Amino acid sequence: MEQLAIVLLLLLASLVALLLVLLARREASANRAQAAQDVSSIKAAAEVMLADAKRREERLTEREKEISAERREVRTLHEAADRRSLEAQQDRTAAAAAVGDATARASELLESVSGLSAEEARAEQIRLATERAAHDAAAGIRRLEAKARRTADERARQVVATAVQRIAGPTSAQNVVTVVALPAEEMKGRIIGKEGRNIRTFEALTGVNVIIDDTPDSVTLSSFDAERREVAAVAMEALIADGRIHPQRIEIAYAEALAGADERAVTAGHDAAERAGVTRLHPELIETLGRLRLRSSYGQNVLAHLVESARIAAAMAAEIGADVEVARRAAFLHDIGKALSAELGGTHATVGAALAMRLGEPPVVVNAIAAHHDEVPMESVEAVLVQAADACSAARPGARREELDQYIERMDTLESLVASHDGVRRAVAMSAGREVRVIVEPDLVDDAAMPELAQGIARQIEKDLSYPGEIVVTVIRELRATATAG
The missing domain is CATH 1.10.3210.10 (Hypothetical protein af1432)
Structure with missing residues (x-):
């Protein structure tokens, strides 16, 4: 049995080997057929390329022939141009000689007719040409200047108009009153104070009129001096915010408002x-x-x-x-x-x-x-x-507004005139110059001298100033004594 199995295995191996050989032969045959086909394709392509190369060679040969013919034609044109250039040069030389002869004969004729030599005639022609050129240039410059002025004026107007139209500026906004808002209507009474002492103290210190009218929740500060009006407004706002309004507090608020001017x-x-x-x-x-x-x-x-x-x-x-x-x-x-x-x-x-x-x-x-x-x-x-x-x-x-500066100048003149009197500590023009309040030094002016001082100031105002209507002079003397309990 073992021998039979071995024989069968050998037969099977032989069959497999035979099968592999047959497959290899078939593949080789197919490869040979594909190779033969590829060779045929390559030969056909080579024949096509060879035919194309022959056609290109024929075209190149024809182009070379055309180029040669063109070169011969160009050479012929160059030779013709050289001949014409030579002829033209000869013609120019002959023309120059003829012009020279004609110029010489013309010069001789002009000299004989005009009695001027050639140099003199040339100088005269140059002078006339220069004058004519200068005249034309001056006329041209005048025309250009006139045009430039017209253009510049139009351009300037356009620039200024464009610039101004782009600026939406307000009208004159420098007022003589400042309105201070109040948190409540009852604040007006506190500003006035008992028997008006608060408002009198405020006006005496600041030099500003305090107008308390029927306008709800506001008071008006009036003065032609913008610095006084600003300080008064700051002081008034501080007093309103603090709520304590009495002469001593008014002085403190006024001092603080003055100190804050730089800020x-x-x-x-x-x-x-x-x-x-x-x-x-x-x-x-x-x-x-x-x-x-x-x-x-x-x-x-x-x-x-x-x-x-x-x-x-x-x-x-x-x-x-x-x-x-x-x-x-x-x-x-x-x-x-x-x-x-x-x-x-x-x-x-x-x-x-x-x-x-x-x-x-x-x-x-x-x-x-x-x-x-x-x-x-x-x-x-x-x-x-x-x-x-x-x-x-x-x-x-x-x-x-031109009149505002005139008012301010009149107020300054009035205050300076009053302040020049002996014993006057401060003079404040109020009510558009219709009233002047004079604060005197209590040590230099006593109560008995106050009417005389008021009369003297009034007489000097009448003498040295021109003003409409009447000016009321009010002299104020206040003596204070302060002590501190420690």
Whole structure:
């Protein structure tokens, strides 16, 4: 049995080997057929490429023949051009010789006819040509100047109109009254005080009229002096907020309001610089600008005028391509000297320029400040824009009221006249100049001398001042004694 199994295994192995051989032969036959097919395809492709190469070679041969023919034609054209150039040169030479002969004969003829040599005739022609050219040039310049003036005027009007129209400025806003709101109607009685002592003390200290009328929940502070009116308003608001209103508390509130003036000036300066769009200002410039919040020129608030001028100058600079920031900065600072001119002397333009120079402002800004009233020559187009912006802000309808400055001047003159009397500690003009209250030193003026002093002041006012209506003179003498219990 084992031998039979071995025989069967051998037969099976032989069959498998035979099968593998047959499969290998079949695969080899298929590969040979595929190879023969690939060779046929390659031969066909080679024949196609060979035929294409032959066609290209034939086309190249034809192109070479065409190029050769073109080269022969170009060579022929060059030769013809050379011949024509030579002929033209010969013609020019002959023409030049003919022109020379004709010029010589013409010169001889002109000399014989005019009696001038060739040099003299040439000089005369040059003179006439020069005069004619100069005349034409002058006429052309005049036409250009006239056109430039027309164009410049139109452009200037357009720039100014555009700049002003973009600024929505208010009318003159410098008032002579300030309204203070009250938390309750009963506060009016506390402001008046017993027998009116609180309101009399407040008016005597501040120099401001306190008007308590039928207007609900408010009192009105009236004065032509903006600084007094502001201090009085701050003091009144502090008294109302505190609730304790009596003469001693009024004095404390008034002193605190006076002490806070510098802080209010700095705040107003920062607010104005922010509205004008001007940055990096020296702190002293900010404080000085803030003082202008209480100054007015013909009824126009000076600080508001500076903000408006800065905006107009920046708009005009943008229209004409000038330096916008320089124009804005110079216009914002151009009237800063009005806060100092009374202290230092000189015009506000020169004082403001000196302050700006000392605090490190650029020379172009300093020159624009100094030159905005033509006191020094303008050195830049931005200086011209500052002057124009100043005029636009001041001259626009509703910007100023001339009579306000006249009132203020009359009040100052009245107070100065009264304060010149011996024993007068303080003089306050009130009710639009129709009343003046005189506070005297109790040690220098006694009760018996008060009527005589009032009469003397009235007589001097009649003599030295011109005023409408009547002026009531009120002399106030107050003697206080203070003691502290410890």
